Amino acid sequence: MRRFLQALLLLCSLGEGHPGPACSLQSWDMDSFSQPGDVLIGGVFVIHSGFVFPRPTFQEMPQPASCKDFQTRYYRDVLGLIFAIDEVNRSPDLLPNITLGFRLFDSCMSELRAIGGALTAMSGKRNPAPGYDCHEHSHVVGIVGDLVSALSLPIARISHGSTLSALSNKINFPSFLRTVPSNMFQNTALTRLVGLFGWTYVGMLVVDNDAGEQGGQVIQAGIEKAGSCVAFLEKIHLSYSMAQIQRVVDIIRKSSVNVIVLHSPEVHVKVLLDSLYDEEVTHKVFISSASFGLTPGVFSRKSWKVLNGTIGLIPSTGAMPGFEEFLGSLHPSRYNKYPLIRALWEKAFSCRWPGGEIQGNKTDPAVFLPLCTGEEDLGGLVPSLFEMKDLSYTYHAYLAVFAYAQALHSLLLCQAPTEKSHYGTCGDARDTQPWQVLNYVKRTPFRPNTGEPIAFNADGDIPAAYEIVNVQILNGSFNLVKVGRFDPEAGDSILLDISSIRWNERFSQVPPSMCSTNCRPGSWKAPRRGQPICCYDCIPCPLGDITNTTDAAECFTCPRDEWPNEEQNMCVPKVIEFLSYQEPLGIFLAITVIIFFLITLAILFIFMKYRGTPIIRATNRELSFILLVSLTLCFLCCLIFIGSPSPMTCPLRQTLFMVVFSISISSVLAKTIMVIVAFKATKMHSPLRKWLGPKIPRTVVALCTTAQVGICGAWLLLSPPFPQVNAEIEKHKLIRECHEGQSLFFYVTLGFMGFLAMVSFFAAFLARNLPGSYNEAKLITFSMLVFCSVWVSFIPAHLSTKGKYTVSVQIFAILASSAGLLACIFLPKCYIVLLRPDRNSRGRITKLVT
């Protein structure tokens, strides 16, 4: 369409200076309405919301579209302009002695008609010729219009309804000014609203033209910048076929979004809304931009239901005192002054004028309507008929007239528009040029009858705010309820009373509109392949990781000494674990240890008490006492293993035990050696006899113990065991344990004991059948067998258990091997001493021994 205009201008500039054939392009019969005056204000308005475009055959000149669907609400804008002109004319202060007139065109939502109207207005002839002013007596100094940005793009003067922000661009639209806020702010407001309600997944419907394209892109970018996603962006237009509309309806119906941003003049969406109703898609919440006029008269009742709950932006308005009375006083008898007043009457009272032309053809149902009489009274109908609750656009048309009037006033009185600017040229009421007026309009602050002075900024916009309204269809009436306000001047924030919003029948609360539900803490959002970023799956964090916010993008690992709680939304300190006296296993082991300790003490006591009896004398008493005492200590050693590892206990644990236990084993070894020596000595009268004294056992015990002490000493000196906290063994626990330092030492000490035990075992095995003495060899063999099997199985158990169980295993090993020694070597003797004293006689023993 703009290309068409450019072509038109090009054509005319070629023919400049030759009025005539080049300029009489078409003889369009534009419906124009005018009122004479010294100075005229042109207007291009939407009054009918539709047009019928005759299919061009190109065999004759194409006819312009003809209008249909008279809209009272839009007609109100025209009346607002006329009302303002009347006020200016009546005002003694503004343009005294000069009468303003107007010349208006109905663009019927047709861009073609909008251009034609503007051209006709400026050139003054029926044949629009740009650049030629053929008005005979008065000049059109400027144009007010159009309501819709798409229609203003081709004409560009002061607009009362075009909000497209591109029109602020003064290079492309040097002479465009507007009295409604630019889209720029409403785009911000729309994105804010979407963010405010937490919608992350919304649909968008925009009108299929430049205005929709540009606005849609800006809004989409804003929504996406705020982290939300646009599920679909569909275009819609009045001229779409049913199939195209059906496609959009299907997309809306199938989509999971509950919220749709609507950026389109209402007329383009009418059919779509009806189709949505027919398909029972009535629960989507629309967020409408200011270009979507919430004018109930335009929509059907079906659409009302679909629009129920809509949140809309409307440019905020001021008061128009006297306007309602003005509307009430309209009468068809003054149809010369008020264009289309008869059409209003037909619409308001469902009647037709006798002899009046009927829109449509002769079979139109309008033929059967009663005749209008002119007696009907408009007064009571005004508030509902003209939708007086929302004066937007009418008020802005009203402002536009004042802007022109004030500029003209200054121009004609030769007043400088502002202190800094030049006087420019002074005007003559009879010969005012639009460019002179434009110069003044841009710079002159104007003041409607009420309120503060208003001035255009450098972009030709006026400071303005938006009201946020909520559509509530209650009791069959269409209510626009103000729920908030967006004032870019006052801090860019939205004031909103969410509690007064009524959504629709499905949603009593703010409707959710997201692709995926929020991920709770403890999970992270994994984007879905090939879908917008707002669509994701919530995946629980892996073991050991947490998220403590909703919708976290990734999990993070807890610090080393912390571990996630059950919900994985917090790191909590890890449980510290060691074998303690407080827990059942610790208590059980401690009690067992004490019991064995007491048993050993008891046996020691018995041996002390009965040390004179033959059976105890027959054994090597000294070695038995050493063995018993060392076993007692062995049991006590176990107690160091229980309890929290400390720098004190860790070095002692293994070494003390190893030393004490090697005393035991070496005593056993000494015992075995003594058995052999005793046998050899008695049998063969050999020089071995002299070894029968306590020398050998003492030496053996001392040597072995010293060796073990040596190894342990080296261990303690070179790499002593130390307590440590081990976080690696179990992920959610801190294990407090003794690190063995150089573990080689541990195995060397263990190996040394093993070596002693093996030697004892083989010696005892060899001596097992030796007669001649009270033979302990069998018992020793058996006890060493027990000892070896315990410690051989200990090593794999030691290596394969963790934490406190390693310690328990070692305690078990100590207990088992010590108890084995105790049981094998001492219990039989105790049995004889205590229960069979008859066998505890010298004769018996000698007999036994020999």
Ligand SMILES: *[C@@H]1O[C@H](CO)[C@@H](O)[C@H](O)[C@H]1NC(C)=O
């Ligand atoms: C208006 O016209 C009257 C009479 O023609 C004249 O006396 C008066 O000065 C004019 N006022 C202005 C402001 O031009």
Ligand SMILES: *[C@@H]1O[C@H](CO)[C@@H](O)[C@H](O)[C@H]1NC(C)=O
């Ligand atoms: C007249 O209009 C009606 C609908 O308003 C339409 O159905 C009919 O086809 C039209 N007839 C002619 C002759 O245009």
Ligand SMILES: *[C@@H]1O[C@H](CO)[C@@H](O)[C@H](O)[C@H]1NC(C)=O
């Ligand atoms: C709706 O209308 C009914 C009667 O038509 C009336 O009783 C009721 O109070 C109205 N409710 C509201 C909320 O206006």
Ligand SMILES: *[C@@H]1O[C@H](CO)[C@@H](O)[C@H](O)[C@H]1NC(C)=O
């Ligand atoms: C509009 O929504 C309100 C709830 O917010 C509900 O009470 C009312 O019935 C709805 N109107 C229609 C026509 O569905």
Ligand SMILES: *[C@@H]1O[C@H](CO)[C@@H](O)[C@H](O)[C@H]1NC(C)=O
């Ligand atoms: C989440 O955890 C991080 C790191 O532990 C911490 O800095 C942050 O304050 C936590 N946030 C909340 C909301 O708990």
